[in-house]
Amino acid sequence: MSRREGSSPTGEFPAIRPLGGLPSFKVKLGVLVAVSVTVAAALAWVGVRSGLHPLVTIPAIVLVALVVTQILARGMTSPLREMTRAARAMARGDYSQRITATSRDEVGQLARAFTVMARDLEETDRMRRDLVANVSHELRTPVAALRGQLENLVDGVTEADPAALQVALSETERLSRLVDHLLDLSRLDAGVIRLDVQPIALTPFLHEVVDAASLAARAHERDVHWTIDVTPPDLAVDADPERIHQVIANLLDNASRHSPPGGRIRLTARAPEGGDDVVLEVRDEGPGIALADRGRVFERFERGGRPDGSGGTGLGLAIARWAVTLHGGTIEVVDDERPDGPAGRSSTIRVTLPRRPAAPGAPRTA
Structure with missing residues (x-):
């Protein structure tokens, strides 16, 4: 709310300020x-x-x-x-x-x-209201689906066969992911997190993360294929394995949810020549993120600038950015190099990590 300079806040009397030019x-x-x-x-x-x-x-x-x-x-x-x-x-x-x-x-x-x-x-209050509204919406969808499925089982409308139980299990897992993400956000807002930094051999580490993501994708009937490329094969980085696993898992889950049937998800790791960083990239063949939305996708409850029915919580990329920042790294959406990629959109997310954090094992402020 702006007012004309020299007028009173109520508009009744002019604010006479003959001494206004004095500095003290x-x-x-x-x-x-x-x-x-x-x-x-x-x-x-x-x-x-x-x-x-x-x-x-x-x-x-x-x-x-x-x-x-x-x-x-x-x-x-x-x-x-x-x-x-x-x-x-x-x-x-x-x-x-x-x-x-x-x-x-x-x-x-x-x-x-x-x-x-x-x-x-005002901004904090707006974010609080948005958080309450978004969390309520995110909780309502799986809770309603789970309740409906259980009511059908109790009333005998649906048989308690593996398919029906799988639906209930999927909604329960979605609730569990949301609770886990909210717990991570509470740690983020607390301000100080201790990193357990140790050497990570990326080739076996990334295969382990992809194996877990592949199981999750099959459980949700997502038909995607995975490719891992680590250059050189013995590439390593000093980082917190749990946090980096969390980052890559969130990126892979995001990619699998937006990939078309039969789509390929490519995970690469490389060390740029003459640098002290390690670059990780996750690329899928989905619709991609618009240029105008590339900065917003790492905010809480943002989904590429638009809502979708993919089952995501809208928190995965926000948590990934938090974990990467703790290591002194960066995460961004970069231009997609696919010649057949959608114009103006990108499906490539790049994570850049220092090979050795400034103070391994020290508390980091989120």
């Missing part, structure tokens, strides 16, 4: 006292020169000094009054209040800091 609140107070004393002394001198009785001049001097002080002080304290009104509005849940800060003194600095805080609180 202490200087303003000094000027205020000096002006008040000067006005009082001038009026006293005029009264004496005019021969007026003190009972007349003294009340007049006090009244005029109060008026001058009120005029000068109003501009000095108006941001404080605005902050009071804004704080009361924020207590009611209204974070849209903004403070008009035209002065350069300490009160003006406080007003600008208050406005920044109001914006941050």
